Amino acid sequence: MASDTLTSPVIAGTATRPNIYHNFIDGQWVESTTGQTFENRNPADTRDLIGIFQRSGKSDVDAAVAAARRAFLKWRLIPAPRRAEIIFRAADMLAERKEDYARDMTREMGKILKETRGDVQEAVDTAFYMAGEGRRLFGPTTPSELPNKFAMAVRQPLGVCAMITPWNFPMAIPSWKLLPALVCGNTCVIKPAQDTPLSTFNLVRVLVDAGIPRGVVNIVTGFGAEAGAPLLEHPEVRAVSFTGSTSVGRTIGTTAAKSFKHCSLELGGKNPMIVLDDANLDLAVEGALWGAFGTTGQRCTATSRIIVEKGVYRAFLDRLVERARKLRVGNGLDETSDVGPAINERQLESDLEYVRAGQNEGARLECGGCRLEKGDYHWGWFMEPTIFSDVDRKMRIAREEIFGPVVAVIRSENFDEAVTIANDIEYGLSSSIYTRDVNRAFVAMRDLYAGITYINAPTIGAEVHLPFGGVKATGNGHREGGIGAIDFYTEWKSVYVDYSDRLQRAQIDRPE
Numbered sequence: 465m466a467s468d469t470l471t472s473p474v475i476a477g478t479a480t481r482p483n484i485y486h487n488f489i490d491g492q493w494v495e496s497t498t499g500q501t502f503e504n505r506n507p508a509d510t511r512d513l514i515g516i517f518q519r520s521g522k523s524d525v526d527a528a529v530a531a532a533r534r535a536f537l538k539w540r541l542i543p544a545p546r547r548a549e550i551i552f553r554a555a556d557m558l559a560e561r562k563e564d565y566a567r568d569m570t571r572e573m574g575k576i577l578k579e580t581r582g583d584v585q586e587a588v589d590t591a592f593y594m595a596g597e598g599r600r601l602f603g604p605t606t607p608s609e610l611p612n613k614f615a616m617a618v619r620q621p622l623g624v625c626a627m628i629t630p631w632n633f634p635m636a637i638p639s640w641k642l643l644p645a646l647v648c649g650n651t652c653v654i655k656p657a658q659d660t661p662l663s664t665f666n667l668v669r670v671l672v673d674a675g676i677p678r679g680v681v682n683i684v685t686g687f688g689a690e691a692g693a694p695l696l697e698h699p700e701v702r703a704v705s706f707t708g709s710t711s712v713g714r715t716i717g718t719t720a721a722k723s724f725k726h727c728s729l730e731l732g733g734k735n736p737m738i739v740l741d742d743a744n745l746d747l748a749v750e751g752a753l754w755g756a757f758g759t760t761g762q763r764c765t766a767t768s769r770i771i772v773e774k775g776v777y778r779a780f781l782d783r784l785v786e787r788a789r790k791l792r793v794g795n796g797l798d799e800t801s802d803v804g805p806a807i808n809e810r811q812l813e814s815d816l817e818y819v820r821a822g823q824n825e826g827a828r829l830e831c832g833g834c835r836l837e838k839g840d841y842h843w844g845w846f847m848e849p850t851i852f853s854d855v856d857r858k859m860r861i862a863r864e865e866i867f868g869p870v871v872a873v874i875r876s877e878n879f880d881e882a883v884t885i886a887n888d889i890e891y892g893l894s895s896s897i898y899t900r901d902v903n904r905a906f907v908a909m910r911d912l913y914a915g916i917t918y919i920n921a922p923t924i925g926a927e928v929h930l931p932f933g934g935v936k937a938t939g940n941g942h943r944e945g946g947i948g949a950i951d952f953y954t955e956w957k958s959v960y961v962d963y964s965d966r967l968q969r970a971q972i973d974r975p976e
């Protein structure tokens with residue numbers, strides 16, 4: 465067990481000195497060999513230093529992959545139901561620590577407590593689901609075309625898997641990757657986003673406390689170019705699972721292809737919500753607020769385009785703007801806040817740049833658009849929830865992923881045009897439609913070209929046991945969640961057992 469050799473995960477700070485967090489490599493909590501560290505600060509109040517993390521480099525990655533490679537030789541032979549028992553234990557521990565970990569997450573990335581509790585819960589749900597897989601991992605048995613011959617296909621683990629994750633779901637997304645990989649018998653090295661190392665650290669810590677053997681899970685914190693790139697390029701890594709932006713995803717995909725690594729890419733979105741004339745407007749407004757401004761719009765599935773049929777366009781817009789103006793922007797640790805800060809200064813500047821782009825291109829700014837800087841806002845990266853109307857589908861704010869609290873409302877002549885506008889985009893992650901017409905709902909389910917479609921709900925709200933992922937520039941065809949994750953972290957081996965005691969030739973011998 466890793467705990468036999470445990471060094472200290474964190475050097476506790478004092479009033480004047482912050483906590484120092486370590487990498488976890490080969491069952492030990494260690495400093496980076498680079499001797500460098502970086503700060504993790506609260507985006508709602510940058511005076512709040514959460515901790516100091518290891519700024520790792522290639523030699524740390526090499527040590528972690530070597531440890532994972534050694535551990536794989538044993539871990540793959542442990543029966544899957546036994547591997548799963550560790551994950552069940554981790555699920556219970558995570559549930560017990562939910563409130564503490566949610567507070568850590570709100571502090572490090574800003575989203576409100578209600579949502580960070582949901583993020584931890586998603587990891588708990590994933591742990592229970594994937595632990596259950598320990599007693600399934602089903603494969604087909606099938607008749608052979610020859611007599612006295614048995615045929616089946618079994619799932620085999622891949623080996624060392626690398627995970628590179630974003631900051632917006634800093635525990636849920638790592639759990640979607642680590643937990644299915646582990647139950648399938650793989651060993652892992654994870655590099656979390658530099659903005660949110662603590663939540664992934666907490667997830668790894670739970671796995672360690674639940675008894676994961678030495679070397680099976682390793683965490684290497686640091687920056688993408690310094691710690692992510694060598695991990696991705698490492699020849700012993702057999703699979704790379706990446707969630708992040710489309711531009712970095714393109715590099716990851718092409719690099720992984722050079723050494724024939726399995727590669728799963730979950731990338732950006734520009735998710736449409738359609739509101740038809742017959743919709744329940746109050747419900748649609750409620751959904752739009754949650755979809756567009758939840759997580760400060762920093763979800764890959766955020767509702768970023770609302771396409772409204774002309775008959776209800778004005779009424780919907782008026783109600784949406786009225787409600788958006790009343791949203792309380794503030795520190796996510798304050799239970800009365802509805803919307804937290806942007807993750808960092810760069811993201812806030814990019815959000816404000818999109819506001820200017822929308823205005824320059826002739827969209828109508830209905831509300832918001834400004835940075836909030838006075839009083840308590842002074843130390844954080846806050847901005848007002850922002851709504852543009854009269855948006856043309858060709859404008860940048862209608863086409864590019866903003867990843868902030870900015871939503872574009874587009875008018876459409878009818879249902880068919882709404883679906884065309886919804887699909888006329890580079891991405892294809894999530895989509896939604898509000899209507900009471902069951903026929904149109906079914907046409908939308910068929911024709912919205914996206915990985916996820918919601919009927920009478922906003923574009924967010926995925927559950928862990930269904931496939932998660934998108935089409936077009938949102939990914940490369942893999943799915944996380946549910947059985948799709950098991951498919952990614954295993955490869956098939958077909959097994960033929962001939963008990964006829966003679967040579968039987970497939971396709972050539974054709975018994976009567």
Ligand code: NAP
Nearest residue numbers: 629630631657658687688692693708709712730731732764
């Ligand atoms: P990002 O900038 O692409 O970063 C994602 C991860 O890649 C981070 O850990 C980053 O490390 C690392 N990285 C950056 N450059 C790298 C390189 N050259 N080699 C290896 N790793 C590298 O994305 P983000 O800003 O964290 O997240 C926001 C994006 O994620 C949005 O586009 C959003 O749509 C997408 N997202 C997609 C999904 C989905 O499932 N489809 C879910 C959530 C988010 P550092 O941060 O330390 O540089």
Ligand code: MG
Nearest residue numbers: 504505572659
């Ligand atoms: Mg931070």
